[in-house]
Amino acid sequence: MKYTKKLLEHFQSPHNQGKIKNADGVGEVGNIKCGDIMKLYLKVGKNKKGDDIIKDIKFETLGCAAAIGATSMLTDLAKGKTFDEALNISKDDIVKALGGVPPIKHHCSVLAQDALKKAIASYKTRNS
Amino acid sequence: MNNELRIMQNIYYDNSATTKVDPKVLKAMLPYLENEFGNSGSVHSFGQRALAAVDEARDKVANFFGSEAQEIIFTSGATESNNLAIRGVVDNAIKGGQKVHIITSKIEHPAVLEVFKYLEKNNLVETDYVEVDENGVIKLDQLEKKIKENTVLVSIMYANNEVGSVQPIESVKKILKQVQNDRGEKGLPLYFHVDAVQAVNHLDCNVDMLGADLLSLSGHKIYGPKGIGALYVRKGVKLAPIVFGGHQEYNIRTGTLNVPGIVGLGVAIELVAKEKGPSKLKEKLVAELKNISDIKFNGDLENQLPNIINISFLNAEGESILMMLDMEGIAISTGSACSSGSLEPSHVLTAMGIKPQWSHGCIRISLGRFNSEAEVEPFITALKTTIEKLRKMAP
Known part of the structure; x- marks a missing residue:
C-alpha cells in the first residue's frame, strides 16, 4: 500500500482541522469494522442568491492516514459550497483530488461523506 | 514544515519483521x-x-x-x-x-x-x-x-x-x-x-x-x-x-x-x-513509555521476548502513528485494523480479548542487534509529539 504525496501532505498538515464552537450543524460517524471515528462541524451562511452555504467547516478524526487525508480534502472541497453542491461531492471526487487512494481505503472517503451528510441533516433538523 | 530543515532520524524498531544482514x-x-x-x-x-x-x-x-x-x-x-x-x-x-x-x-x-x-x-x-x-x-x-x-x-x-x-x-x-x-x-x-x-x-x-x-x-x-x-x-x-x-x-x-x-x-x-543476554534497551523504553497517558502494554512484560514491546494508545490510531513516525525516519509496525488488508484488527490481539478501542491504537516496537541507547530519547520525543498531535485531531 502506498499513499500519494498529496494525501501525505493532508495527513501531515490537515486543512480545517479542529472544532467550531457553536456550530450550526454537527455530524459524527464511526466505522464499526475498522474503528475509525469522524466528526464534522459546520457554520452555515448565505450566498448572494440567499441559499444556505457552508461558510466554515472543521473536522476531527480518530483514524488512519487515509481517513485524515480524505476528511481534510472533503472539507476543502465543501467549503463555500451550497448544500446541494457539497452533497454532490462523491467518493471518487475525493479520491481523485488526492491523486488516488489505495482501494482498501476507499471506505475512509465514504465515511467522510457520511459525516458531511449527517452534519447538513443536523442543521436542517435544527432549523426546520 | 520545511522538509529540508527537518532532522530525519534513522531508527529501525521493526526487527521482528526483518533484520539487517550482519x-x-x-x-x-x-x-x-x-x-x-x-x-x-x-x-x-x-x-x-x-x-x-x-x-x-x-x-x-x-x-x-x-x-x-x-x-x-x-x-x-x-x-x-x-x-x-x-x-x-x-x-x-x-x-x-x-x-x-x-x-x-x-x-x-x-x-x-x-x-x-x-x-x-x-x-x-x-x-x-x-x-x-x-x-x-x-x-x-x-x-x-x-x-x-x-x-x-x-x-x-x-x-x-x-x-x-x-x-x-x-x-x-x-x-x-x-x-x-x-x-x-x-x-x-x-x-x-x-x-x-x-x-x-x-x-x-x-x-x-x-x-x-x-x-x-x-x-x-x-x-x-x-x-x-x-x-x-x-x-x-x-x-x-x-x-x-x-x-x-x-x-x-x-x-x-x-x-x-x-x-x-x-x-x-x-x-x-x-550473543550475550538481553540488552537494557527494552527496560529503558518501557520506563519512558509509562510516562505517556492512556496507554496499555499488550502481553505480560515479564513473560515476553526481550526485544518486543506491544503497546496501545487510546485515541490515536496505529497506522497514523506508524506513518507519522515514518515521516521522522522511525520504523515500527502496527496491528491496527486500518493497516491490515482485511480491515480486521490483528488476530493475535483479538484472541487475547483486547478491546477494539485498544487494538485500534496498537504499535509494535521490536529491537535488534544494531539498536543503541542513543536512539531511545529521540524516539520517545517523536512518539510523544505524534501521539499528542493525533489525540488533538480526535473527536
Whole structure:
C-alpha cells in the first residue's frame, strides 16, 4: 500500500482541522469494522442568491492516514459550497483530488461523506 | 514544515519483521555469489567446494539446535518450513485414507494458520485451535482436552511475533509425551512442531529440551539473508515432500541448494549463539513509555521476548502513528485494523480479548542487534509529539 504525496501532505498538515464552537450543524460517524471515528462541524451562511452555504467547516478524526487525508480534502472541497453542491461531492471526487487512494481505503472517503451528510441533516433538523 | 530543515532520524524498531544482514554474514556469503558458484550437487571440484560450505553451515545449525546434521533441511524460509512440517506430516498420515486431526493455537503466524485453513477447507483433516489468555499464552488445559485418538500433529509457536508472548513449550512436550506413552510405541505418532522464528535470537532452542519433532527457522530474522530458512526434522519423523523435483535434502525438499543463503544462515546462527543476554534497551523504553497517558502494554512484560514491546494508545490510531513516525525516519509496525488488508484488527490481539478501542491504537516496537541507547530519547520525543498531535485531531 502506498499513499500519494498529496494525501501525505493532508495527513501531515490537515486543512480545517479542529472544532467550531457553536456550530450550526454537527455530524459524527464511526466505522464499526475498522474503528475509525469522524466528526464534522459546520457554520452555515448565505450566498448572494440567499441559499444556505457552508461558510466554515472543521473536522476531527480518530483514524488512519487515509481517513485524515480524505476528511481534510472533503472539507476543502465543501467549503463555500451550497448544500446541494457539497452533497454532490462523491467518493471518487475525493479520491481523485488526492491523486488516488489505495482501494482498501476507499471506505475512509465514504465515511467522510457520511459525516458531511449527517452534519447538513443536523442543521436542517435544527432549523426546520 | 520545511522538509529540508527537518532532522530525519534513522531508527529501525521493526526487527521482528526483518533484520539487517550482519556484515560478518555478508562477508562469508560473498565468495559464493562470485567465484564459488558451484552447484552443491555436482561431483566436480566446483560442486564439492560448495557442498563443503553447505555441510559446514548444516553443522552450525545442527549444533545450535542440539541435533544431528542430517536432521536439518534447508528451505526458502520459515513459511516454507511451516508448510513442509504441517503438510508433510498430514500428507504422509492420510496416505492410507485415514482421517486425521491436527491442533494449533489461535495466535500462530499466518504461515501456520493458513496451512491449517487450507487443509480444513479441502476436507483433508479435522482441526482445532487452542485459545490464549489475556497475555497471549496458550491454555494448556484446553490443548490437553482437544487431543483426540487420531491427532497426528500439534503446532505451537515458541514466541509470538506480535506481542512476544513466550509459550509453555516444555509443558506441551510433557502433555504430548504422556499421550504418546498411552498410545504405545506402535501407536499413531503424535508429532510436535515448533515455529521458533522469533525465539531463536533470545531463547534456548535445544530440540530435546523443547521436545520438538519439527522446528522452523528463518534466516532474515537472525541477521541472515532473506530467502533461506531451515526445518529441523527429528530422526524417524515421516514427512511427505510438498515440492517435487531432484533428490536434494533427502528427497524431502528438492531443488538446487541456495548455497550463499545457506552459508549466510550458518554464520548468522553462529553469531546468535555467541550473543550475550538481553540488552537494557527494552527496560529503558518501557520506563519512558509509562510516562505517556492512556496507554496499555499488550502481553505480560515479564513473560515476553526481550526485544518486543506491544503497546496501545487510546485515541490515536496505529497506522497514523506508524506513518507519522515514518515521516521522522522511525520504523515500527502496527496491528491496527486500518493497516491490515482485511480491515480486521490483528488476530493475535483479538484472541487475547483486547478491546477494539485498544487494538485500534496498537504499535509494535521490536529491537535488534544494531539498536543503541542513543536512539531511545529521540524516539520517545517523536512518539510523544505524534501521539499528542493525533489525540488533538480526535473527536
